[in-house]
Amino acid sequence: xxxNYIYIAVMAGVSFLIRVLPMTVxxxxxxxxxxxxxxxxxxxxxxxVMTFPAIITAAAHPLAGAVALAAxxxxxxxxxxxxxxxxxxxxxxxxxxxxL
Amino acid sequence: xxxxxxxxxxxxxxxGARDGIPIGLGYFAVAFxxxxxxxxxxxxxxxxxxxxxxxxxxxxxxxxxxxxAAGASYLEMAAVIFITNxxxxxxxxxxxxxxxxxxxxxxxxxxxxxxxxxxxGASISREGYLNPQYTYGLASTSVLPWAFGTMFGVIAxxxxxxxxxxxxSVSIFGMFIAIIVxxxxxxxxxxxxxxxxxxxxxxxxxxxxxxxxxxxxxxMILTVIIASAVALLxxxxxxxxx
Numbered sequence: 001x002x003x004n005y006i007y008i009a010v011m012a013g014v015s016f017l018i019r020v021l022p023m024t025v026x027x028x029x030x031x032x033x034x035x036x037x038x039x040x041x042x043x044x045x046x047x048x049v050m051t052f053p054a055i056i057t058a059a060a061h062p063l064a065g066a067v068a069l070a071a072x073x074x075x076x077x078x079x080x081x082x083x084x085x086x087x088x089x090x091x092x093x094x095x096x097x098x099x100l
Numbered sequence: 101x102x103x104x105x106x107x108x109x110x111x112x113x114x115x116g117a118r119d120g121i122p123i124g125l126g127y128f129a130v131a132f133x134x135x136x137x138x139x140x141x142x143x144x145x146x147x148x149x150x151x152x153x154x155x156x157x158x159x160x161x162x163x164x165x166x167x168x169a170a171g172a173s174y175l176e177m178a179a180v181i182f183i184t185n186x187x188x189x190x191x192x193x194x195x196x197x198x199x200x201x202x203x204x205x206x207x208x209x210x211x212x213x214x215x216x217x218x219x220x221g222a223s224i225s226r227e228g229y230l231n232p233q234y235t236y237g238l239a240s241t242s243v244l245p246w247a248f249g250t251m252f253g254v255i256a257x258x259x260x261x262x263x264x265x266x267x268x269s270v271s272i273f274g275m276f277i278a279i280i281v282x283x284x285x286x287x288x289x290x291x292x293x294x295x296x297x298x299x300x301x302x303x304x305x306x307x308x309x310x311x312x313x314x315x316x317x318x319x320m321i322l323t324v325i326i327a328s329a330v331a332l333l334x335x336x337x338x339x340x341x342x
Contacts, residue, residue, distance in 0.1 A: 002171060004147050010174050011164050012154030014181040015188070020212035022192035024205055036190075037331035043187035043217075044283065044290055045326045047159055047276040048297035049319050050184075053305060055273040060266055072274045076281035082218065083126035089274030090133075094267035 055089070064096030109233045116222075116237020123218045123238065124245035130275045131246045133268040134161055135253015141169040145254045152250035156216055156243055160184040161250075162272060163319060183320040191220040200229040207232040214239035217279055289334045297326055 052069070059065035072089040080088070131152060138148040143165070155161050163184045167177050192212055199208070211223075211232050219242065223235045257265055284291040300322060 002168075002174070004143055004168065006174060007164070007168050007177055008147060008151045008154065010177045011151060011161070011181050014178050015155045015157055015160060015185055016213060018182065018185050019188045019192050019215045020209050022189050023196045023199075023212040024208045026193060026196060033335050034331055037335040038327050039186065039190040039193075040336050041290075041293055041327040041330045042183075042190070042323060044280050044293050045297045045330075046184055046186070046319060046323045047280050048294045049301040049322045049326075050159055050162065051273045051276045051280075052298040053302045055270060058266065058270050058273065060263070065270070068270055068274070069277070072277040073281055076278045077285055079282070080278065081126070082275050082278040083122070083129065085278035086126065086130055086271040086274035089277070090267045090271040093270045094263060097263055097266060 059093045060097045061100040064093050064100060067096055068092040112231050112233040113237040113240075116234040116239075117241045118237075119222055120219075120238040120241035123222070124242040126218075126275075127242050128245040128249035130158060130272055131249025132253040132256075133271045134158065134165070135250040135255075136257040136265055136269050137162055137165040137169075137272075138250060139254040139257045141165040143168065143254060145251045148254045149247050149251040153243065153247035155181075156214070156246060157181075157185050157188075158217075158272060158275060180320055183323055186323075187217075188215050188220075191215050191224075194224065195220065195230060198224060198230045203229075203232070211235045214243065216242075218242070289330065293326065293330050296330075297322070300326060 055069050056062050056065035059068065068089040071092045072085050075088050076085045134152070135148055138151065138161075143151065151164070152161060155164070160181050163180050164177060167180055172180075192215055195211065195215070196208075199211075211230070214235055219235060219238045222238055223230055226234060253268075260268075280290075280294055284294045304318060304322060
């Protein structure tokens with residue numbers, strides 16, 4: 001059994017360095033086009049990989065998760081913000097799981 | 101003059117604090133579902149509060165709690181936090197380009213500490229040099245709801261019926277969707293990247309090679325491979341930033 005506080009210290013320490021170091025150390029634009037492109041795409045890949053297929057398996061019924069995904073994508077596509085989209089996905093799963 | 105500067109600082113801080121309220125409300129709800137993952141990983145309410153207060157990262161914390169639940173090594177934890185929070189490097193770089201060169205190192209550290217998708221987005225959307233006070237204002241009303249939301253998720257996660265917990269646990273994916281869809285709509289390459297990530301993520305779950313590695317490692321490997329491939333195929337234009 002590993003220690004949760006060491007886990008938390010690692011989480012906090014690495015996050016802090018990632019956020020603070022570039023801003024304090026690098027005072028010029030990053031030159032490497034590959035590195036800039038890589039960093040540009042990273043968030044989208046990470047979040048997409050974490051979302052799918054996990055959202056399908058998180059619901060009691062896979063269909064409920066699939067509908068929540070579709071509803072969330074639709075609302076976000078139409079300009080829905082973080083909070084409304086999160087609520088819609090939750091409500092969709094709750095209602096669908098109850099019906100199925 | 102000194103007084104005037106102080107009151108201007110106060111005004112900008114107050115603006116940030118006001119703009120941070122809707123962010124904080126959203127954070128509280130999403131953090132609540134994150135707390136359910138924290139509880140599943142065996143964290144107590146205080147540990148979850150501390151983890152959220154000091155890490156302030158939805159995707160990163162979610163991946164981290166998954167790792168804790170799996171009993172991963174500390175090195176794996178560091179690697180996964182690095183990968184899932186990689187975007188903050190880009191945001192930190194982008195913010196560095198928008199600072200008054202005179203901005204002190206202390207303010208650079210202070211502003212960097214609070215970089216999240218939303219705080220970054222709100223901070224960078226303002227005209228001219230970034231004012232540290234605005235970023236601090238944003239953080240003042242959003243970071244604590246994030247930490248308390250996680251704590252209450254741990255406490256109340258087991259009071260609520262299973263169907264409600266399941267529904268709430270999906271809200272974090274809703275938040276991820278809300279972050280990735282708007283840029284995917286604007287940029288066909290981002291849309292392609294998201295769809296390719298969905299497909300490969302699903303495929304990797306079907307391949308026995310990936311069944312032996314943890315969820316965090318799978319995310320990390322896929323991220324490095326897909327983001328590298330897209331960066332080689334579609335390098336960003338020179339003026340395209342953040």
